[in-house]
Amino acid sequence: MKTNLSTQPYKGTRDFYPEDMRVRNWLFGKWSNICRKYGYEEYDGPMLESFELYAAKSGEEIVNNELYSFEDKGHRKVAMRPEMTPTAARMVAAKLQELPKPIRWFTIPNLWRYEAPQRGRLREHWQLNVDIFGVESLDAEIEIIEIARDILLSYGAKQDMFECRINNRKLLDAVLRNFGILDNEDQQKYKVCKAIDKKDKISQDDFDQMLKDYNCTPEQIENLNKYLICTLDNISDFVSEEESGYQELITLFDLFSIEDKNSFIKFSPGLMRGFDYYTGTVFEYYDTDPINRRSMFGGGRYDDLVAIFNGQKIPAFGFGMGDVPAINFIEVHGLMPKLSSETDVLITIMDSNCKDYCLQIAEDLRNMGLNISTYIKSDKLDKQMKYADQKGIKYVVIAGETEVSKKTFKVKNMTDRTEQELKIEDLRLELFK
């Protein structure tokens, strides 16, 4: 009968035992709650999509290296979703006319990437996706960036524990154009953008060498390096103030400062975000903890993505927030609460003569709205009490032969170990609060 089947989950994935699931449910509850506060509605799509959906517009790296794709038995090439935005865009495109605008959607899908498992990066992970469709103005940016902030605050975080770095793809396009870095037959602009995306992870020398390899002149390299450390005040040294990317960026910072909400936002000239579909504002939230200073999540504007389905454009702005970096942030900052058992009361079963009496108590308490576990088999009382302790159940009800004959029951509070005996007709909800 025994086999050599492993009890381990598949590489890069996690088993969620009840104590892990409690954390996940707590986190997803925070996420949903804030989204609903802003009028966002939950949606979901299938786990499998056609391969072409990702080939069309995600980053090249994902499609070539990281995608879980295979042929189904009907010879369709399918992929396990590596991100949710293409699915959201597909669903919006399918009902573009009938959906009332603005469309405010959120979802918490599990996503798949084939990659070497490492800290914070797993093959299966969950991600909150929040998107607004149909809003051209920067009001979309403001609302979405505030939702992300409110989620971090809902963990109990202080505003100085994180910052939101902001950039604009159109601005960067204009800067590169001014520097003479273009989307020529060498795809120079595309390659330089990928180099900028990697800059934080490599040395200055390696960065310069990459640019040289991509046929950048020494002057272009110098200009780029100067630009990448510029501030809001001197962007205009590199680009005309007439450029729409410049105007969007400056206006966005003005809008935040009007509401005095600008303390956590910061211009970041080298911020790229991986996906190829971004068209305007991009942002990324960073943990400011000195030992954990890393990107947690981000998003941006993708006004062209929905149009790949039917040619009709609709402005779109959103972000995706993974569960692994979220839990990491919460733990690094000591914000994880002690989550107690969802089961309110354990009903002990002393022997089979008392069972019906005890099960009736269980049924009555369930009808009052409580979550009740029964020990189900007869066992020594101390073993049953230990079970309640192990499961973190706060109250235990005991009714053995004596209690049954007296029509009473005992309630033990497992926190302070106090016990009281009551008549069966005094059974009520308030005893267990």
Added chain:
Amino acid sequence: MKTNLSTQPYKGTRDFYPEDMRVRNWLFGKWSNICRKYGYEEYDGPMLESFELYAAKSGEEIVNNELYSFEDKGHRKVAMRPEMTPTAARMVAAKLQELPKPIRWFTIPNLWRYEAPQRGRLREHWQLNVDIFGVESLDAEIEIIEIARDILLSYGAKQDMFECRINNRKLLDAVLRNFGILDNEDQQKYKVCKAIDKKDKISQDDFDQMLKDYNCTPEQIENLNKYLICTLDNISDFVSEEESGYQELITLFDLFSIEDKNSFIKFSPGLMRGFDYYTGTVFEYYDTDPINRRSMFGGGRYDDLVAIFNGQKIPAFGFGMGDVPAINFIEVHGLMPKLSSETDVLITIMDSNCKDYCLQIAEDLRNMGLNISTYIKSDKLDKQMKYADQKGIKYVVIAGETEVSKKTFKVKNMTDRTEQELKIEDLRLELFK
């Protein structure tokens, strides 16, 4: 820019737009709620498992024909889970010693089967799984069958809208042994069991022919047909009352009748359930509606499954309940409630001068705990009102130039179309209940 990408979801899967998701969340909420009432805790496992996990113990048909399996880039053969029980068994086996018993678990995973999509059978579906580990006695059967009943009742169903058919694998084994139908080199018993499983879907002649093809004698065929219409009272014509399968079945019916809860349970001598891992009681809930008389879901005892990992047995009993038959049952019986929007209030935006005033109202109402959507862009008031109607949002707040100057706001109840104007300091939660 335009491509020929389809906006349709992958064959046999569903997109859940917000109105569909609301139904799904309502259903899953009912499921979780009843499980928690009985002290069951939520868990989850990965979407991908090793192929061997299903090859070991699921039904042959699933593994050969219906499994979504492929090789990952590291040449591991993996499968998208077609059912949750093997994952649950794997997780229990991994922590068998440390988990306090009884183990009560539930989960609502999405599952995959490659098959021709048809009514009630999709490639991706969701399924509630409820399992109890560590209880040998029939108390496990009673609790689990009652949870399933309570879930149906929680939809608003009456007890006569469904019935629970019960059988016992050990009993059937003993009967077949008595008839001389054995697990010989022809796998006669295995094949006959599969024929019995199909009996309801084929004619009597086809059934008899199948048995004949499996080398059953005319006498065996006659005996089998007699047995398959027997009742609780005359099972003993076919099997000794000493058989454990017989005793379990009779005791289970006795236990139900003590509590006067036997009106919805019914002995069904031909009930098999597809999975190969069942070892004792099996059950299946049927819709009793004459036009919809079909199996909705079921489960059973699988005391040997956990042992395939490490040789250590633990008794187990549980069921799986799919979302598609559940919604079908709810709709056929007219039990689907009208689910209203989770967004409580729409804040209209009359023009850019009033925007900050309106956004402040939105923020204040969110802080009071309400879910608030803003129209975000200026538009004609009737267009904004129409949006609230389309979204099913019950209250609209209006504050144009006049209201801003008077420091007031208007609240419109979209159900009865009444409107009132109030001072801004009178903004409070109760206006929107």
